[in-house]
Amino acid sequence: MSKYDWAIEDIFSSIDEFYKTCEEIENKIDFSEFKGRLNDAKTFLSCMKKQEELARVLDKLSVYAMMMHDTDTSSSTYDALMSKVMSLGTKYSQSAAFIVPELTALPEETLKGYIENPLLKEYDYSLKGILKQKAHILSESEEKLLALASEPFSCFKEIFTKIDNADLPLTTITHKGEKIELSHGTYGLIMHGTDRALRQKCFKAYYKAYKDLLNTISSTYIGSVKKDVFFTRARKYNSTMERALIGEDVSPKVYEKLLDCVHKALPELHDYIAEKKKISKYKKFNMYDIYAPVCDGVELKLSYDNAFELVKEGLAPLGKDYIELLDKAKNERWISVYETKNKRSGAYSVCVYDTHPYVLLNYKETTHDVFTIAHELGHAMHSYYSNKNQPYSKADYRIFVAEVASTVNETLLIKHLLKKATDNKLKKYLSSYLLEMIRTTVFRQTMFSEFEEYSHSTVENNLPLTKDSMNEKYLSLNKAYYGNAVISNEEIAYEWARIPHFYRSFYVYKYATGLISALAIADRILTEGESAVNDYKKFLSSGGSDSPIELLKIAGVDLLTDVPYEKAFKTFSETLKNFKEYN
Numbered sequence: 001m002s003k004y005d006w007a008i009e010d011i012f013s014s015i016d017e018f019y020k021t022c023e024e025i026e027n028k029i030d031f032s033e034f035k036g037r038l039n040d041a042k043t044f045l046s047c048m049k050k051q052e053e054l055a056r057v058l059d060k061l062s063v064y065a066m067m068m069h070d071t072d073t074s075s076s077t078y079d080a081l082m083s084k085v086m087s088l089g090t091k092y093s094q095s096a097a098f099i100v101p102e103l104t105a106l107p108e109e110t111l112k113g114y115i116e117n118p119l120l121k122e123y124d125y126s127l128k129g130i131l132k133q134k135a136h137i138l139s140e141s142e143e144k145l146l147a148l149a150s151e152p153f154s155c156f157k158e159i160f161t162k163i164d165n166a167d168l169p170l171t172t173i174t175h176k177g178e179k180i181e182l183s184h185g186t187y188g189l190i191m192h193g194t195d196r197a198l199r200q201k202c203f204k205a206y207y208k209a210y211k212d213l214l215n216t217i218s219s220t221y222i223g224s225v226k227k228d229v230f231f232t233r234a235r236k237y238n239s240t241m242e243r244a245l246i247g248e249d250v251s252p253k254v255y256e257k258l259l260d261c262v263h264k265a266l267p268e269l270h271d272y273i274a275e276k277k278k279i280s281k282y283k284k285f286n287m288y289d290i291y292a293p294v295c296d297g298v299e300l301k302l303s304y305d306n307a308f309e310l311v312k313e314g315l316a317p318l319g320k321d322y323i324e325l326l327d328k329a330k331n332e333r334w335i336s337v338y339e340t341k342n343k344r345s346g347a348y349s350v351c352v353y354d355t356h357p358y359v360l361l362n363y364k365e366t367t368h369d370v371f372t373i374a375h376e377l378g379h380a381m382h383s384y385y386s387n388k389n390q391p392y393s394k395a396d397y398r399i400f401v402a403e404v405a406s407t408v409n410e411t412l413l414i415k416h417l418l419k420k421a422t423d424n425k426l427k428k429y430l431s432s433y434l435l436e437m438i439r440t441t442v443f444r445q446t447m448f449s450e451f452e453e454y455s456h457s458t459v460e461n462n463l464p465l466t467k468d469s470m471n472e473k474y475l476s477l478n479k480a481y482y483g484n485a486v487i488s489n490e491e492i493a494y495e496w497a498r499i500p501h502f503y504r505s506f507y508v509y510k511y512a513t514g515l516i517s518a519l520a521i522a523d524r525i526l527t528e529g530e531s532a533v534n535d536y537k538k539f540l541s542s543g544g545s546d547s548p549i550e551l552l553k554i555a556g557v558d559l560l561t562d563v564p565y566e567k568a569f570k571t572f573s574e575t576l577k578n579f580k581e582y583n
Ligand SMILES: [Zn+2]
Pocket: 375, 379, 403, 406
């Protein structure tokens, strides 16, 4: 076993032990003894304890199977591990399916009593969630109907996926005598490339494919929005946005604040786009020029060990204990470092409550991959701190805060490298990296959210939502966000038609609030030092113990005020100012 491979034996010593464990729990997966009895605090507690005991083993089994599978995706032995876990998971969820509905049906006083009961402290936050949902739960027969409707209603997403991956009439383009077959992958690569004529051809061909299917895609998307509004009305929420945010335990006011603050910062984005245009020296700057590199890539070309040392240097402001944990992760083999045959591509972090987090990388000596180390270790440390400090029932953090720790790390590393670098070419490249991260994560995702808000509120107000009205709205949003330096080409009006995330409504705004929080935290850490670091570690240790908005407040970020947004946009404008000067 190489020191660059996972210590997967920390979960199970062998595949035999995996199967033995499966056998051991298979017959234990049965919650029927608790059915109809959750109105008694003691029974409720026993049920929760049993749930936890089984879920913790299932977590180990499923992470083990996934990790084995990801180290060799072609292995049928590892596929079998995955199917085994899947069938146990299904058995578990079927057997436990009654628990949440039964709890939701309990009288308010009983639930409030449970929340106040010191013996049930570990479950108070999830019980509060159940109490909040209660107002939106319907009668048993109505709930049955809604459950029946959910399967046919899931078709919109499926139809779009089929259109986008199978039926989209993507053509072959000819460029410099070469035939290039268009796909989503090649589109992305070409848009980030330096060949302008190719970008233009590709952009036109790509959007033509969406335009050709626009009637079908519009009907699919409108159907999906109407489905969302159906559930919103059935469950008596004021809006789909409110329903989505309350589901994450986030006040809809956060969404309004985000939009308001991003609007105020749009002149900064316009300025950035104008700078891109200036650098490009193009007379006319088009939407297909936006992703093109504005400076030469500078590869740090570091071996993994040296890259890891650099990441540690960049994260030094987080304190000695944090750095020691990074060393522990490296030395105790939490990380699968290099690409091997049939290994899953990309990078991720995964954690098991009863062992430690693991990170998958496919490290190559690029600058981007140095940031990937910092990013994934951010996730891993968030899990580590939360698992160490929270009971199982409160350890898992919500998606709303999931990208905070990873992007705090990236920001600290970029800022460290910018300070250390002497070469203007590298400084230009690093600032461009940070500016693009903010442009695509904060501005672009907020623009998407604004489009979602438009489509949903249109249907909610019984106004007609059509292909044309959506194109018009999207084009006007594009103009408002990117400004006058770039031509909002006709094709960009159809961009909404190619965004898969729109079939999971009001999800993408979390990318924006996540990075805004991270930028504000990184700023605090670098300006306020120890007290900010201590607050941040308390946040990392808080898991999913409260509403994400309350947890971020521990780190000094109150998303209901202007402060974090202003800090984030200050980072953007300062980086832009320096970016203009590095020549
Ligand atoms: Zn991430």
